[in-house]
Amino acid sequence: MTTQCFGYGNGRFGHPEQDRAISLREATILQTFPKNYRFLTPGERVSFSKLGRLIGNAVPVQIGEVLAQSLLAYLQKYHKQLK
Secondary structure (H helix, E strand, O other): OOOOOOOOOOOOOEOOOOOOEOOHHHHHHHOOOOOOOOOOOOOOOOOHHHHHHHHHOOOOHHHHHHHHHHHHHHHHHHHHHHO
């Protein structure tokens, strides 16, 4: 995903069934953000470019979770071998 994921001419981010780019909300779904995740603080001005940057530059949440679980399992195993 890129920071301009909401633009049809900025890569492979066209909607699979409709003749349009994906929405920022659809990009958050692809990046596996929780449904209630807030990108802006209350009262902060909404900007497509800022939201696109936050969403497009993110590591997908579920990939982060899997990597963290794998790292934890490795460290637990390695720690046991040290004793």
